[in-house]
Amino acid sequence: MEFKEAKNKFVQTWGALGSQWGINKTMAQIHALLMVSSEAVSMEEVMEELQISRGNASMNLRALMDWGIVYKEYKAGERREFFTAEKDLDELAVKIARERSKREIKPALKILKEVSSIPSNNTAEEIQFIEQTTKLYDFVLKADNVLDKITEYKDNWLTKLVVKFMK
Amino acid sequence: MEFKEAKNKFVQTWGALGSQWGINKTMAQIHALLMVSSEAVSMEEVMEELQISRGNASMNLRALMDWGIVYKEYKAGERREFFTAEKDLDELAVKIARERSKREIKPALKILKEVSSIPSNNTAEEIQFIEQTTKLYDFVLKADNVLDKITEYKDNWLTKLVVKFMK
DNA sequence: ATAAACTTTCATTTATTTTTGAAAGTTTAA
DNA sequence: TTAAACTTTCAAAAATAAATGAAAGTTTAT
Numbered sequence: 001m002e003f004k005e006a007k008n009k010f011v012q013t014w015g016a017l018g019s020q021w022g023i024n025k026t027m028a029q030i031h032a033l034l035m036v037s038s039e040a041v042s043m044e045e046v047m048e049e050l051q052i053s054r055g056n057a058s059m060n061l062r063a064l065m066d067w068g069i070v071y072k073e074y075k076a077g078e079r080r081e082f083f084t085a086e087k088d089l090d091e092l093a094v095k096i097a098r099e100r101s102k103r104e105i106k107p108a109l110k111i112l113k114e115v116s117s118i119p120s121n122n123t124a125e126e127i128q129f130i131e132q133t134t135k136l137y138d139f140v141l142k143a144d145n146v147l148d149k150i151t152e153y154k155d156n157w158l159t160k161l162v163v164k165f166m167k
Numbered sequence: 168m169e170f171k172e173a174k175n176k177f178v179q180t181w182g183a184l185g186s187q188w189g190i191n192k193t194m195a196q197i198h199a200l201l202m203v204s205s206e207a208v209s210m211e212e213v214m215e216e217l218q219i220s221r222g223n224a225s226m227n228l229r230a231l232m233d234w235g236i237v238y239k240e241y242k243a244g245e246r247r248e249f250f251t252a253e254k255d256l257d258e259l260a261v262k263i264a265r266e267r268s269k270r271e272i273k274p275a276l277k278i279l280k281e282v283s284s285i286p287s288n289n290t291a292e293e294i295q296f297i298e299q300t301t302k303l304y305d306f307v308l309k310a311d312n313v314l315d316k317i318t319e320y321k322d323n324w325l326t327k328l329v330v331k332f333m334k
Numbered sequence: 335a336t337a338a339a340c341t342t343t344c345a346t347t348t349a350t351t352t353t354t355g356a357a358a359g360t361t362t363a364a
Numbered sequence: 365t366t367a368a369a370c371t372t373t374c375a376a377a378a379a380t381a382a383a384t385g386a387a388a389g390t391t392t393a394t
Contacts, residue, residue, distance in 0.1 A: 003293050006282040010300060013278045020271055022187035024352070038295035043371080053354045058372055079362075079369055087299060089306045104187055111180045115173040126170050128205035132254060133177060139256045142325055149332050158309055164331045165316050191382070210341080220384045225342055246339055246392075335394100342389070352379070359372070364365105 007036060011050070026052060027060040031070065031085055040073040040082030068095045090158060094151040105144045112137040174203060178217070193219060194227040198236065198252055207240040207249030235262045257325060261318040272311045279304040 001009075011032045018028025029050055034041055047057045061083055064070035069092055073082045086092045116133035120126045150157050168176075178199045185195025196217055201208055214224045228250055231237035236259055240249045253259045283300035287293045317324050 001281065001285050003285060003288070003296065006285045006300075007296060009278065010282045010296075013275060013282075017271065017275055020189035022189060026352080036296045036299045038291040054371080055355065055373075056353050059353090062372085081371080089302060093306075104184065108180060108184055111176065114168065115177045115180075118168050118170060118173045121170070124205040129170065129174060129177075129203045132203045133173075135256060139260075139325065142329060146325070146328055146332060158306065158313070161313055161332075162309060165313060165328075193382080221341080222343075222385065223383050226383090229342085248341080338391105338393090340389105340391080343387090344385105346384085348381105348383070350379105350381070352377105354377075355374100357373090359370105361368105361370080363368090 010036065024060070026050065026056055027063055030057070030060050031064055034070060034083055034085035035087060037084075040075070040084045042080050042082050044080070046083070067099050090155055094154055094157065097147050097151050101144055101147055105140060105147075109137065109140055109144065112140060177203065191227070193217065193223055194230055197224070197227050198231055201237060201250055201252035202254060204251075207242070207251045209247050209249050211247070213250070234266050257322055261321055261324065264314050264318050268311055268314055272307060272314075276304065276307055276311065279307060 011029050014032035015025045015029035018031075019025045030046055033046065033049055043054070043057050043061065046052075046061070047054060050057075061070060064085075065072065069086045071084050071086070073084055075082055086095065112133055116130055116137050118126075118130065120130055150161065153160055178196050181199035182192045182196035185198075186192045197213055200213065200216055210221070210224050210228065213219075213228070214221060217224075228237060231252075232239065236253045238251050238253070240251055242249055253262065279300055283297055283304050285293075285297065287297055317328065320327055
């Protein structure tokens with residue numbers, strides 16, 4: 001396999017993976033492309049490499065910047081904007097974890113608390129509902145706290161986790 | 168908020184969450200419904216409660232069983248099949264983690280290994296590509312191993328993780 | 335064997351999500 | 365200023381994913 005083929009395969013794979021995780025395909029592909037580029041990449045180049053429209057490139061680059069995992073760069077004497085991806089994987093994972101916690105876990109917790117707090121009329125159905133949603137709330141809250149704790153380590157958190165866990 | 172409203176809200180929320188995690192909405196809704204039911208539920212009831220077609224109910228129940236998080240139950244003297252969800256959250260999380268590792272992480276690892284193993288012609292581009300995909304491979308492999316290790320604990324793994332991590 | 339009770343399959347339809355591209359907006363250099 | 369170089373927006377189109385429902389398939393009781 002030669003370079004171009006490998007690069008393409010990587011971008012496609014990362015894209016497909018993205019869509020299984022609630023991130024759209026193009027967004028994941030752009031991220032993949034930037035991650036393996038040695039230099040900052042212009043929007044034009046992104047469009048060219050991935051064969052996508054200007055609007056699509058613009059919107060997804062924006063979304064990646066909102067996630068905090070792609071940065072704009074300005075080059076001296078250049079009008080155009082260039083983009084680079086966060087390449088440090090610990091940092092990348094931490095940012096994704098934080099963002100998903102904020103966007104998905106926290107709102108879910110709010111609803112779990114709400115629905116688990118209804119007054120019960122003591123039918124088996126209602127008792128089961130309250131019990132299960134309460135357990136869910138506790139579980140998700142605990143998981144979210146662990147996530148928080150882990151992301152505090154930032155550098156090398158995964159290695160530290162391995163060490164803690166293996167012994 | 169009364170019971171029916173709370174139940175509906177929970178099912179809707181769980182469904183929306185599902186679609187952000189690569190599971191389809193109906194599948195997540197059925198799972199939510201079963202999880203808070205005190206008794207096993209027939210396909211007919213699932214169709215009725217979620218207002219979905221027979222085919223849809225059948226296919227998504229099947230998928231949930233493939234994931235190992237919903238079980239069939241037979242009632243004496245009943246022709247119909249009934250369904251229950253895994254209600255133990257540690258167990259649920261472990262099953263989901265295992266399944267996603269098998270379906271998504273393992274195949275991704277295979278590709279990462281492939282693409283990071285191309286011969287380099289020593290251009291900056293190729294060096295960066297090989298370096299980054301190699302790092303990704305190592306990172307994902309390490310994460311997958313931690314997942315494996317965690318799921319071995321099965322009972323109370325989350326609590327154990329909290330304990331390990333907080334100290 | 336057969337018919338009733340039930341489940342699964344899959345071609346077609348429907349709904350949702352993503353992409354396009356042209357117009358509007360912005361920035362910078364002269 | 366103004367016009368060239370570039371980016372963003374968003375309504376419409378295209379692509380993708382999910383749902384329907386009727387026919388085919390199973391199972392079980394008699």
